[in-house]
Amino acid sequence: MKSKIQNIPLINSSVELFIKREDLIHPFVSGNKFRKLKYNLLQAKAENHTTLVTFGGAFSNHIAATAFAGKENNFKTIGIIRGEELLTKINENPTLQFAKQCGMQLEFVTREEYRNKESLEFIENLKQKFGNFYLIPEGGTNQLAVKGCEETLNEDDFIFDYICVCVGTGGTISGIINNSFSYQKILGFPALKGDFLQKDICKFATNNNWELITDYHFGGYGKVSNELIQFMNQFYAETKISLDPIYTGKLVFGVIDLINKNYFPDDSKILLVHTGGLQGIEGMNMKLKNKNLPTIQTYD
Structure with a gap:
Protein backbone atom coordinates (compact mmCIF):
# COMPACT_ATOMS: atom_id res chain seq x y z
CA MET A 1 0.00 0.00 0.00
CA PHE A 28 -7.92 3.71 13.21
CA VAL A 29 -4.89 1.53 12.46
CA SER A 30 -2.80 4.26 10.92
CA GLY A 31 0.82 4.70 10.03
CA ASN A 32 3.42 2.36 11.44
CA LYS A 33 0.83 0.45 13.48
CA PHE A 34 -0.80 -0.78 10.27
CA ARG A 35 2.61 -1.86 8.99
CA LYS A 36 3.62 -3.55 12.25
CA LEU A 37 0.38 -5.47 12.71
CA LYS A 38 -0.04 -6.65 9.11
CA TYR A 39 2.18 -9.74 9.19
CA ASN A 40 1.61 -10.42 12.88
CA LEU A 41 -2.12 -10.78 12.22
CA LEU A 42 -1.44 -13.08 9.26
CA GLN A 43 0.88 -15.18 11.42
CA ALA A 44 -1.66 -15.38 14.24
CA LYS A 45 -4.28 -16.63 11.76
CA ALA A 46 -1.82 -19.13 10.25
CA GLU A 47 -1.20 -20.53 13.74
CA ASN A 48 -4.98 -20.73 14.37
CA HIS A 49 -4.91 -18.30 17.27
CA THR A 50 -8.12 -16.56 18.26
CA THR A 51 -6.69 -14.25 20.94
CA LEU A 52 -4.08 -11.49 20.79
CA VAL A 53 -2.27 -10.27 23.90
CA THR A 54 -0.17 -7.12 23.94
CA PHE A 55 1.11 -4.33 26.22
CA GLY A 56 0.92 -0.56 26.49
CA GLY A 57 0.54 2.56 28.57
CA ALA A 58 -2.38 4.88 29.24
CA PHE A 59 -2.45 6.60 25.83
CA SER A 60 -0.74 3.92 23.73
CA ASN A 61 -1.21 4.13 19.95
CA HIS A 62 -0.37 0.45 19.81
CA ILE A 63 -3.13 -0.52 22.26
CA ALA A 64 -5.73 1.47 20.32
CA ALA A 65 -4.60 0.08 16.96
CA THR A 66 -4.44 -3.54 18.16
CA ALA A 67 -7.91 -3.27 19.68
CA PHE A 68 -9.45 -2.08 16.42
CA ALA A 69 -7.40 -4.42 14.20
CA GLY A 70 -8.37 -7.34 16.42
CA LYS A 71 -12.04 -6.47 16.17
CA GLU A 72 -11.77 -6.01 12.39
CA ASN A 73 -10.06 -9.41 11.99
CA ASN A 74 -12.21 -11.38 14.46
CA PHE A 75 -9.62 -11.76 17.22
CA LYS A 76 -10.28 -11.45 20.90
CA THR A 77 -7.82 -8.86 22.26
CA ILE A 78 -6.31 -8.46 25.72
CA GLY A 79 -4.30 -5.39 26.64
CA ILE A 80 -1.91 -5.50 29.60
CA ILE A 81 -1.87 -1.87 30.76
CA ARG A 82 0.92 -0.22 32.75
CA GLY A 83 -0.39 1.35 35.98
CA GLU A 84 -3.10 -0.30 38.07
CA GLU A 85 -4.33 3.14 39.16
CA LEU A 86 -5.84 3.48 35.68
CA LEU A 87 -8.45 0.81 36.46
CA THR A 88 -10.79 3.43 37.93
CA LYS A 89 -10.01 6.04 35.26
CA ILE A 90 -11.03 4.28 32.04
CA ASN A 91 -13.92 6.67 31.47
CA GLU A 92 -11.51 9.62 31.73
CA ASN A 93 -9.10 8.16 29.19
CA PRO A 94 -10.07 8.37 25.48
CA THR A 95 -7.52 5.73 24.38
CA LEU A 96 -8.61 3.12 26.92
CA GLN A 97 -12.26 3.95 26.28
CA PHE A 98 -11.74 3.37 22.56
CA ALA A 99 -9.92 0.08 23.16
CA LYS A 100 -12.69 -1.12 25.45
CA GLN A 101 -15.36 -0.13 22.91
CA CYS A 102 -13.49 -2.25 20.35
CA GLY A 103 -13.87 -5.21 22.68
CA MET A 104 -10.39 -5.28 24.17
CA GLN A 105 -10.16 -6.78 27.64
CA LEU A 106 -8.03 -4.46 29.74
CA GLU A 107 -5.82 -5.92 32.46
CA PHE A 108 -4.04 -3.43 34.70
CA VAL A 109 -0.74 -4.23 36.40
CA THR A 110 1.58 -2.26 38.65
CA ARG A 111 4.51 -0.43 37.08
CA GLU A 112 6.84 -2.80 38.88
CA GLU A 113 5.10 -5.86 37.43
CA TYR A 114 5.05 -4.24 34.01
CA ARG A 115 8.84 -3.92 33.98
CA ASN A 116 8.98 -7.75 34.09
CA LYS A 117 6.51 -8.25 31.25
CA GLU A 118 9.04 -10.03 29.03
CA SER A 119 10.09 -12.54 31.68
CA LEU A 120 9.16 -16.21 31.30
CA GLU A 121 7.37 -16.14 34.64
CA PHE A 122 5.19 -13.18 33.63
CA ILE A 123 4.28 -14.77 30.28
CA GLU A 124 3.55 -18.12 31.94
CA ASN A 125 1.18 -16.39 34.38
CA LEU A 126 -0.62 -14.83 31.43
CA LYS A 127 -1.00 -18.24 29.79
CA GLN A 128 -2.44 -19.72 32.96
CA LYS A 129 -4.92 -16.87 33.18
CA PHE A 130 -5.93 -16.45 29.53
CA GLY A 131 -5.06 -19.77 27.89
CA ASN A 132 -3.45 -19.97 24.46
CA PHE A 133 -2.76 -16.64 22.70
CA TYR A 134 -0.59 -14.88 20.15
CA LEU A 135 1.77 -12.43 21.87
CA ILE A 136 2.59 -9.06 20.29
CA PRO A 137 5.34 -7.06 22.06
CA GLU A 138 4.93 -3.56 23.47
CA GLY A 139 4.92 -1.12 20.57
CA GLY A 140 4.43 -4.06 18.21
CA THR A 141 8.11 -4.47 17.33
CA ASN A 142 9.31 -7.92 16.32
CA GLN A 143 10.72 -9.46 13.14
CA LEU A 144 7.30 -9.59 11.47
CA ALA A 145 6.67 -5.94 12.37
Missing part, protein backbone atom coordinates in the same frame (compact mmCIF):
# COMPACT_ATOMS: atom_id res chain seq x y z
CA LYS A 2 1.49 3.34 -1.10
CA SER A 3 1.07 6.53 0.87
CA LYS A 4 0.48 10.02 -0.44
CA ILE A 5 3.54 12.29 -0.43
CA GLN A 6 3.12 16.03 0.15
CA ASN A 7 5.55 18.84 -0.41
CA ILE A 8 6.25 21.11 2.58
CA PRO A 9 7.09 24.61 1.29
CA LEU A 10 10.25 26.14 2.76
CA ILE A 11 11.36 29.77 2.66
CA ASN A 12 14.98 30.74 1.93
CA SER A 13 16.25 27.16 1.68
CA SER A 14 17.67 25.20 -1.23
CA VAL A 15 16.58 21.85 0.23
CA GLU A 16 13.24 20.28 -0.64
CA LEU A 17 11.06 18.81 2.11
CA PHE A 18 8.32 16.23 1.68
CA ILE A 19 6.16 14.21 4.05
CA LYS A 20 4.89 10.65 3.50
CA ARG A 21 1.33 10.50 4.85
CA GLU A 22 1.35 7.08 6.47
CA ASP A 23 -1.22 8.53 8.88
CA LEU A 24 -3.81 8.28 6.09
CA ILE A 25 -3.44 4.52 5.52
CA HIS A 26 -6.31 3.60 7.85
CA PRO A 27 -8.61 5.73 10.04
CA VAL A 146 9.97 -4.96 10.78
CA LYS A 147 8.96 -6.92 7.66
CA GLY A 148 5.79 -4.84 7.48
CA CYS A 149 7.67 -1.58 8.02
CA GLU A 150 9.98 -2.45 5.12
CA GLU A 151 6.94 -1.72 2.93
CA THR A 152 6.90 1.92 4.06
CA LEU A 153 9.30 2.77 1.24
CA ASN A 154 8.59 1.92 -2.39
CA GLU A 155 10.22 2.36 -5.79
CA ASP A 156 9.10 5.99 -6.01
CA ASP A 157 11.19 6.98 -2.99
CA PHE A 158 14.58 6.53 -4.65
CA ILE A 159 14.75 10.29 -5.31
CA PHE A 160 15.24 11.17 -1.64
CA ASP A 161 18.67 11.76 -0.14
CA TYR A 162 17.47 11.73 3.48
CA ILE A 163 14.60 9.82 5.07
CA CYS A 164 13.66 10.99 8.55
CA VAL A 165 11.47 9.08 10.99
CA CYS A 166 10.60 9.21 14.67
CA VAL A 167 11.75 6.31 16.86
CA GLY A 168 9.94 4.57 19.71
CA THR A 169 10.87 0.89 19.94
CA GLY A 170 12.99 0.85 16.78
CA GLY A 171 10.86 -1.37 14.53
CA THR A 172 9.75 1.26 12.04
CA ILE A 173 13.18 2.73 11.41
CA SER A 174 14.64 -0.78 11.10
CA GLY A 175 12.22 -1.65 8.33
CA ILE A 176 12.93 1.62 6.54
CA ILE A 177 16.69 1.06 6.83
CA ASN A 178 16.37 -2.45 5.39
CA ASN A 179 14.48 -1.25 2.31
CA SER A 180 16.49 1.92 1.65
CA PHE A 181 19.15 2.49 -0.99
CA SER A 182 22.79 2.62 0.10
CA TYR A 183 23.12 6.25 -1.01
CA GLN A 184 20.24 7.33 1.24
CA LYS A 185 20.81 8.45 4.83
CA ILE A 186 18.17 7.37 7.35
CA LEU A 187 17.86 9.72 10.32
CA GLY A 188 15.97 8.58 13.41
CA PHE A 189 14.59 11.01 15.98
CA PRO A 190 14.00 9.15 19.29
CA ALA A 191 11.10 10.15 21.50
CA LEU A 192 12.96 8.73 24.50
CA LYS A 193 16.10 9.80 26.32
CA GLY A 194 19.18 7.59 26.21
CA ASP A 195 21.16 5.73 23.57
CA PHE A 196 19.85 2.20 24.25
CA LEU A 197 17.81 2.32 21.03
CA GLN A 198 21.03 2.00 19.04
CA LYS A 199 21.37 -1.57 20.28
CA ASP A 200 17.69 -2.39 19.67
CA ILE A 201 17.83 -1.17 16.07
CA CYS A 202 21.00 -3.17 15.41
CA LYS A 203 19.01 -6.35 16.17
CA PHE A 204 16.84 -5.81 13.10
CA ALA A 205 18.60 -3.40 10.72
CA THR A 206 20.60 -4.98 7.90
CA ASN A 207 22.22 -1.79 6.53
CA ASN A 208 24.42 0.78 8.25
CA ASN A 209 23.27 3.94 6.44
CA TRP A 210 21.54 5.37 9.52
CA GLU A 211 22.03 7.64 12.49
CA LEU A 212 20.04 8.70 15.54
CA ILE A 213 19.54 12.41 16.23
CA THR A 214 19.00 12.56 20.00
CA ASP A 215 18.54 16.30 20.57
CA TYR A 216 14.78 16.59 20.10
CA HIS A 217 13.07 14.46 22.77
CA PHE A 218 11.96 17.59 24.70
CA GLY A 219 12.79 16.06 28.06
CA GLY A 220 11.79 12.46 27.38
CA TYR A 221 8.88 10.27 26.41
CA GLY A 222 5.54 12.02 26.73
CA LYS A 223 7.14 15.37 27.61
CA VAL A 224 6.12 18.48 25.67
CA SER A 225 6.78 22.21 25.89
CA ASN A 226 4.96 25.38 24.90
CA GLU A 227 7.51 25.79 22.11
CA LEU A 228 6.65 22.37 20.66
CA ILE A 229 2.89 22.95 20.89
CA GLN A 230 3.18 26.36 19.23
CA PHE A 231 5.29 24.82 16.47
CA MET A 232 2.76 22.04 15.87
CA ASN A 233 -0.15 24.49 15.73
CA GLN A 234 1.73 26.75 13.33
CA PHE A 235 2.64 23.76 11.15
CA TYR A 236 -1.03 22.74 11.06
CA ALA A 237 -2.12 26.27 10.17
CA GLU A 238 0.34 26.35 7.25
CA THR A 239 -0.06 22.79 5.93
CA LYS A 240 -3.31 21.38 7.36
CA ILE A 241 -1.24 18.39 8.51
CA SER A 242 -1.76 17.35 12.13
CA LEU A 243 1.19 16.05 14.11
CA ASP A 244 1.13 14.10 17.35
CA PRO A 245 3.05 15.48 20.35
CA ILE A 246 4.84 12.26 21.31
CA TYR A 247 6.49 11.34 18.02
CA THR A 248 5.85 13.22 14.77
CA GLY A 249 5.70 16.70 16.30
CA LYS A 250 9.22 16.26 17.66
CA LEU A 251 10.41 14.73 14.38
CA VAL A 252 9.21 17.62 12.22
CA PHE A 253 10.43 20.22 14.72
CA GLY A 254 13.86 18.58 14.69
CA VAL A 255 14.16 18.32 10.92
CA ILE A 256 13.10 21.92 10.30
CA ASP A 257 15.46 23.11 13.03
CA LEU A 258 18.32 21.22 11.35
CA ILE A 259 17.37 22.73 7.98
CA ASN A 260 17.55 26.20 9.53
CA LYS A 261 20.98 25.32 10.94
CA ASN A 262 22.21 24.23 7.47
CA TYR A 263 22.68 20.61 8.56
CA PHE A 264 21.63 19.28 5.16
CA PRO A 265 23.70 19.91 2.01
CA ASP A 266 22.28 22.28 -0.61
CA ASP A 267 19.65 20.79 -2.93
CA SER A 268 19.01 17.81 -0.65
CA LYS A 269 15.66 16.09 -0.98
CA ILE A 270 14.31 15.12 2.45
CA LEU A 271 11.41 12.78 3.17
CA LEU A 272 9.64 12.85 6.55
CA VAL A 273 7.63 9.75 7.45
CA HIS A 274 4.38 10.59 9.26
CA THR A 275 3.80 7.51 11.43
CA GLY A 276 0.30 8.43 12.62
CA GLY A 277 -0.48 8.45 16.34
CA LEU A 278 -3.05 11.23 16.11
CA GLN A 279 -5.43 9.43 18.47
CA GLY A 280 -3.14 10.51 21.31
CA ILE A 281 -3.84 14.22 20.81
CA GLU A 282 -7.12 14.12 22.74
CA GLY A 283 -5.46 12.61 25.81
CA MET A 284 -2.56 15.06 25.68
CA ASN A 285 -4.96 18.00 25.38
CA MET A 286 -6.77 16.81 28.53
CA LYS A 287 -3.46 16.93 30.39
CA LEU A 288 -2.58 20.34 28.99
CA LYS A 289 -5.98 21.81 29.92
CA ASN A 290 -5.57 20.54 33.48
CA LYS A 291 -2.28 22.46 33.66
CA ASN A 292 -3.81 25.58 32.04
CA LEU A 293 -1.40 25.24 29.12
CA PRO A 294 -2.04 25.86 25.39
CA THR A 295 -3.61 22.88 23.62
CA ILE A 296 -2.88 21.19 20.28
CA GLN A 297 -4.92 22.08 17.22
CA THR A 298 -6.96 18.96 16.47
CA TYR A 299 -7.19 17.58 12.95
CA ASP A 300 -10.31 17.94 10.83
Whole structure:
Protein backbone atom coordinates (compact mmCIF):
# COMPACT_ATOMS: atom_id res chain seq x y z
CA MET A 1 0.00 0.00 0.00
CA LYS A 2 1.49 3.34 -1.10
CA SER A 3 1.07 6.53 0.87
CA LYS A 4 0.48 10.02 -0.44
CA ILE A 5 3.54 12.29 -0.43
CA GLN A 6 3.12 16.03 0.15
CA ASN A 7 5.55 18.84 -0.41
CA ILE A 8 6.25 21.11 2.58
CA PRO A 9 7.09 24.61 1.29
CA LEU A 10 10.25 26.14 2.76
CA ILE A 11 11.36 29.77 2.66
CA ASN A 12 14.98 30.74 1.93
CA SER A 13 16.25 27.16 1.68
CA SER A 14 17.67 25.20 -1.23
CA VAL A 15 16.58 21.85 0.23
CA GLU A 16 13.24 20.28 -0.64
CA LEU A 17 11.06 18.81 2.11
CA PHE A 18 8.32 16.23 1.68
CA ILE A 19 6.16 14.21 4.05
CA LYS A 20 4.89 10.65 3.50
CA ARG A 21 1.33 10.50 4.85
CA GLU A 22 1.35 7.08 6.47
CA ASP A 23 -1.22 8.53 8.88
CA LEU A 24 -3.81 8.28 6.09
CA ILE A 25 -3.44 4.52 5.52
CA HIS A 26 -6.31 3.60 7.85
CA PRO A 27 -8.61 5.73 10.04
CA PHE A 28 -7.92 3.71 13.21
CA VAL A 29 -4.89 1.53 12.46
CA SER A 30 -2.80 4.26 10.92
CA GLY A 31 0.82 4.70 10.03
CA ASN A 32 3.42 2.36 11.44
CA LYS A 33 0.83 0.45 13.48
CA PHE A 34 -0.80 -0.78 10.27
CA ARG A 35 2.61 -1.86 8.99
CA LYS A 36 3.62 -3.55 12.25
CA LEU A 37 0.38 -5.47 12.71
CA LYS A 38 -0.04 -6.65 9.11
CA TYR A 39 2.18 -9.74 9.19
CA ASN A 40 1.61 -10.42 12.88
CA LEU A 41 -2.12 -10.78 12.22
CA LEU A 42 -1.44 -13.08 9.26
CA GLN A 43 0.88 -15.18 11.42
CA ALA A 44 -1.66 -15.38 14.24
CA LYS A 45 -4.28 -16.63 11.76
CA ALA A 46 -1.82 -19.13 10.25
CA GLU A 47 -1.20 -20.53 13.74
CA ASN A 48 -4.98 -20.73 14.37
CA HIS A 49 -4.91 -18.30 17.27
CA THR A 50 -8.12 -16.56 18.26
CA THR A 51 -6.69 -14.25 20.94
CA LEU A 52 -4.08 -11.49 20.79
CA VAL A 53 -2.27 -10.27 23.90
CA THR A 54 -0.17 -7.12 23.94
CA PHE A 55 1.11 -4.33 26.22
CA GLY A 56 0.92 -0.56 26.49
CA GLY A 57 0.54 2.56 28.57
CA ALA A 58 -2.38 4.88 29.24
CA PHE A 59 -2.45 6.60 25.83
CA SER A 60 -0.74 3.92 23.73
CA ASN A 61 -1.21 4.13 19.95
CA HIS A 62 -0.37 0.45 19.81
CA ILE A 63 -3.13 -0.52 22.26
CA ALA A 64 -5.73 1.47 20.32
CA ALA A 65 -4.60 0.08 16.96
CA THR A 66 -4.44 -3.54 18.16
CA ALA A 67 -7.91 -3.27 19.68
CA PHE A 68 -9.45 -2.08 16.42
CA ALA A 69 -7.40 -4.42 14.20
CA GLY A 70 -8.37 -7.34 16.42
CA LYS A 71 -12.04 -6.47 16.17
CA GLU A 72 -11.77 -6.01 12.39
CA ASN A 73 -10.06 -9.41 11.99
CA ASN A 74 -12.21 -11.38 14.46
CA PHE A 75 -9.62 -11.76 17.22
CA LYS A 76 -10.28 -11.45 20.90
CA THR A 77 -7.82 -8.86 22.26
CA ILE A 78 -6.31 -8.46 25.72
CA GLY A 79 -4.30 -5.39 26.64
CA ILE A 80 -1.91 -5.50 29.60
CA ILE A 81 -1.87 -1.87 30.76
CA ARG A 82 0.92 -0.22 32.75
CA GLY A 83 -0.39 1.35 35.98
CA GLU A 84 -3.10 -0.30 38.07
CA GLU A 85 -4.33 3.14 39.16
CA LEU A 86 -5.84 3.48 35.68
CA LEU A 87 -8.45 0.81 36.46
CA THR A 88 -10.79 3.43 37.93
CA LYS A 89 -10.01 6.04 35.26
CA ILE A 90 -11.03 4.28 32.04
CA ASN A 91 -13.92 6.67 31.47
CA GLU A 92 -11.51 9.62 31.73
CA ASN A 93 -9.10 8.16 29.19
CA PRO A 94 -10.07 8.37 25.48
CA THR A 95 -7.52 5.73 24.38
CA LEU A 96 -8.61 3.12 26.92
CA GLN A 97 -12.26 3.95 26.28
CA PHE A 98 -11.74 3.37 22.56
CA ALA A 99 -9.92 0.08 23.16
CA LYS A 100 -12.69 -1.12 25.45
CA GLN A 101 -15.36 -0.13 22.91
CA CYS A 102 -13.49 -2.25 20.35
CA GLY A 103 -13.87 -5.21 22.68
CA MET A 104 -10.39 -5.28 24.17
CA GLN A 105 -10.16 -6.78 27.64
CA LEU A 106 -8.03 -4.46 29.74
CA GLU A 107 -5.82 -5.92 32.46
CA PHE A 108 -4.04 -3.43 34.70
CA VAL A 109 -0.74 -4.23 36.40
CA THR A 110 1.58 -2.26 38.65
CA ARG A 111 4.51 -0.43 37.08
CA GLU A 112 6.84 -2.80 38.88
CA GLU A 113 5.10 -5.86 37.43
CA TYR A 114 5.05 -4.24 34.01
CA ARG A 115 8.84 -3.92 33.98
CA ASN A 116 8.98 -7.75 34.09
CA LYS A 117 6.51 -8.25 31.25
CA GLU A 118 9.04 -10.03 29.03
CA SER A 119 10.09 -12.54 31.68
CA LEU A 120 9.16 -16.21 31.30
CA GLU A 121 7.37 -16.14 34.64
CA PHE A 122 5.19 -13.18 33.63
CA ILE A 123 4.28 -14.77 30.28
CA GLU A 124 3.55 -18.12 31.94
CA ASN A 125 1.18 -16.39 34.38
CA LEU A 126 -0.62 -14.83 31.43
CA LYS A 127 -1.00 -18.24 29.79
CA GLN A 128 -2.44 -19.72 32.96
CA LYS A 129 -4.92 -16.87 33.18
CA PHE A 130 -5.93 -16.45 29.53
CA GLY A 131 -5.06 -19.77 27.89
CA ASN A 132 -3.45 -19.97 24.46
CA PHE A 133 -2.76 -16.64 22.70
CA TYR A 134 -0.59 -14.88 20.15
CA LEU A 135 1.77 -12.43 21.87
CA ILE A 136 2.59 -9.06 20.29
CA PRO A 137 5.34 -7.06 22.06
CA GLU A 138 4.93 -3.56 23.47
CA GLY A 139 4.92 -1.12 20.57
CA GLY A 140 4.43 -4.06 18.21
CA THR A 141 8.11 -4.47 17.33
CA ASN A 142 9.31 -7.92 16.32
CA GLN A 143 10.72 -9.46 13.14
CA LEU A 144 7.30 -9.59 11.47
CA ALA A 145 6.67 -5.94 12.37
CA VAL A 146 9.97 -4.96 10.78
CA LYS A 147 8.96 -6.92 7.66
CA GLY A 148 5.79 -4.84 7.48
CA CYS A 149 7.67 -1.58 8.02
CA GLU A 150 9.98 -2.45 5.12
CA GLU A 151 6.94 -1.72 2.93
CA THR A 152 6.90 1.92 4.06
CA LEU A 153 9.30 2.77 1.24
CA ASN A 154 8.59 1.92 -2.39
CA GLU A 155 10.22 2.36 -5.79
CA ASP A 156 9.10 5.99 -6.01
CA ASP A 157 11.19 6.98 -2.99
CA PHE A 158 14.58 6.53 -4.65
CA ILE A 159 14.75 10.29 -5.31
CA PHE A 160 15.24 11.17 -1.64
CA ASP A 161 18.67 11.76 -0.14
CA TYR A 162 17.47 11.73 3.48
CA ILE A 163 14.60 9.82 5.07
CA CYS A 164 13.66 10.99 8.55
CA VAL A 165 11.47 9.08 10.99
CA CYS A 166 10.60 9.21 14.67
CA VAL A 167 11.75 6.31 16.86
CA GLY A 168 9.94 4.57 19.71
CA THR A 169 10.87 0.89 19.94
CA GLY A 170 12.99 0.85 16.78
CA GLY A 171 10.86 -1.37 14.53
CA THR A 172 9.75 1.26 12.04
CA ILE A 173 13.18 2.73 11.41
CA SER A 174 14.64 -0.78 11.10
CA GLY A 175 12.22 -1.65 8.33
CA ILE A 176 12.93 1.62 6.54
CA ILE A 177 16.69 1.06 6.83
CA ASN A 178 16.37 -2.45 5.39
CA ASN A 179 14.48 -1.25 2.31
CA SER A 180 16.49 1.92 1.65
CA PHE A 181 19.15 2.49 -0.99
CA SER A 182 22.79 2.62 0.10
CA TYR A 183 23.12 6.25 -1.01
CA GLN A 184 20.24 7.33 1.24
CA LYS A 185 20.81 8.45 4.83
CA ILE A 186 18.17 7.37 7.35
CA LEU A 187 17.86 9.72 10.32
CA GLY A 188 15.97 8.58 13.41
CA PHE A 189 14.59 11.01 15.98
CA PRO A 190 14.00 9.15 19.29
CA ALA A 191 11.10 10.15 21.50
CA LEU A 192 12.96 8.73 24.50
CA LYS A 193 16.10 9.80 26.32
CA GLY A 194 19.18 7.59 26.21
CA ASP A 195 21.16 5.73 23.57
CA PHE A 196 19.85 2.20 24.25
CA LEU A 197 17.81 2.32 21.03
CA GLN A 198 21.03 2.00 19.04
CA LYS A 199 21.37 -1.57 20.28
CA ASP A 200 17.69 -2.39 19.67
CA ILE A 201 17.83 -1.17 16.07
CA CYS A 202 21.00 -3.17 15.41
CA LYS A 203 19.01 -6.35 16.17
CA PHE A 204 16.84 -5.81 13.10
CA ALA A 205 18.60 -3.40 10.72
CA THR A 206 20.60 -4.98 7.90
CA ASN A 207 22.22 -1.79 6.53
CA ASN A 208 24.42 0.78 8.25
CA ASN A 209 23.27 3.94 6.44
CA TRP A 210 21.54 5.37 9.52
CA GLU A 211 22.03 7.64 12.49
CA LEU A 212 20.04 8.70 15.54
CA ILE A 213 19.54 12.41 16.23
CA THR A 214 19.00 12.56 20.00
CA ASP A 215 18.54 16.30 20.57
CA TYR A 216 14.78 16.59 20.10
CA HIS A 217 13.07 14.46 22.77
CA PHE A 218 11.96 17.59 24.70
CA GLY A 219 12.79 16.06 28.06
CA GLY A 220 11.79 12.46 27.38
CA TYR A 221 8.88 10.27 26.41
CA GLY A 222 5.54 12.02 26.73
CA LYS A 223 7.14 15.37 27.61
CA VAL A 224 6.12 18.48 25.67
CA SER A 225 6.78 22.21 25.89
CA ASN A 226 4.96 25.38 24.90
CA GLU A 227 7.51 25.79 22.11
CA LEU A 228 6.65 22.37 20.66
CA ILE A 229 2.89 22.95 20.89
CA GLN A 230 3.18 26.36 19.23
CA PHE A 231 5.29 24.82 16.47
CA MET A 232 2.76 22.04 15.87
CA ASN A 233 -0.15 24.49 15.73
CA GLN A 234 1.73 26.75 13.33
CA PHE A 235 2.64 23.76 11.15
CA TYR A 236 -1.03 22.74 11.06
CA ALA A 237 -2.12 26.27 10.17
CA GLU A 238 0.34 26.35 7.25
CA THR A 239 -0.06 22.79 5.93
CA LYS A 240 -3.31 21.38 7.36
CA ILE A 241 -1.24 18.39 8.51
CA SER A 242 -1.76 17.35 12.13
CA LEU A 243 1.19 16.05 14.11
CA ASP A 244 1.13 14.10 17.35
CA PRO A 245 3.05 15.48 20.35
CA ILE A 246 4.84 12.26 21.31
CA TYR A 247 6.49 11.34 18.02
CA THR A 248 5.85 13.22 14.77
CA GLY A 249 5.70 16.70 16.30
CA LYS A 250 9.22 16.26 17.66
CA LEU A 251 10.41 14.73 14.38
CA VAL A 252 9.21 17.62 12.22
CA PHE A 253 10.43 20.22 14.72
CA GLY A 254 13.86 18.58 14.69
CA VAL A 255 14.16 18.32 10.92
CA ILE A 256 13.10 21.92 10.30
CA ASP A 257 15.46 23.11 13.03
CA LEU A 258 18.32 21.22 11.35
CA ILE A 259 17.37 22.73 7.98
CA ASN A 260 17.55 26.20 9.53
CA LYS A 261 20.98 25.32 10.94
CA ASN A 262 22.21 24.23 7.47
CA TYR A 263 22.68 20.61 8.56
CA PHE A 264 21.63 19.28 5.16
CA PRO A 265 23.70 19.91 2.01
CA ASP A 266 22.28 22.28 -0.61
CA ASP A 267 19.65 20.79 -2.93
CA SER A 268 19.01 17.81 -0.65
CA LYS A 269 15.66 16.09 -0.98
CA ILE A 270 14.31 15.12 2.45
CA LEU A 271 11.41 12.78 3.17
CA LEU A 272 9.64 12.85 6.55
CA VAL A 273 7.63 9.75 7.45
CA HIS A 274 4.38 10.59 9.26
CA THR A 275 3.80 7.51 11.43
CA GLY A 276 0.30 8.43 12.62
CA GLY A 277 -0.48 8.45 16.34
CA LEU A 278 -3.05 11.23 16.11
CA GLN A 279 -5.43 9.43 18.47
CA GLY A 280 -3.14 10.51 21.31
CA ILE A 281 -3.84 14.22 20.81
CA GLU A 282 -7.12 14.12 22.74
CA GLY A 283 -5.46 12.61 25.81
CA MET A 284 -2.56 15.06 25.68
CA ASN A 285 -4.96 18.00 25.38
CA MET A 286 -6.77 16.81 28.53
CA LYS A 287 -3.46 16.93 30.39
CA LEU A 288 -2.58 20.34 28.99
CA LYS A 289 -5.98 21.81 29.92
CA ASN A 290 -5.57 20.54 33.48
CA LYS A 291 -2.28 22.46 33.66
CA ASN A 292 -3.81 25.58 32.04
CA LEU A 293 -1.40 25.24 29.12
CA PRO A 294 -2.04 25.86 25.39
CA THR A 295 -3.61 22.88 23.62
CA ILE A 296 -2.88 21.19 20.28
CA GLN A 297 -4.92 22.08 17.22
CA THR A 298 -6.96 18.96 16.47
CA TYR A 299 -7.19 17.58 12.95
CA ASP A 300 -10.31 17.94 10.83
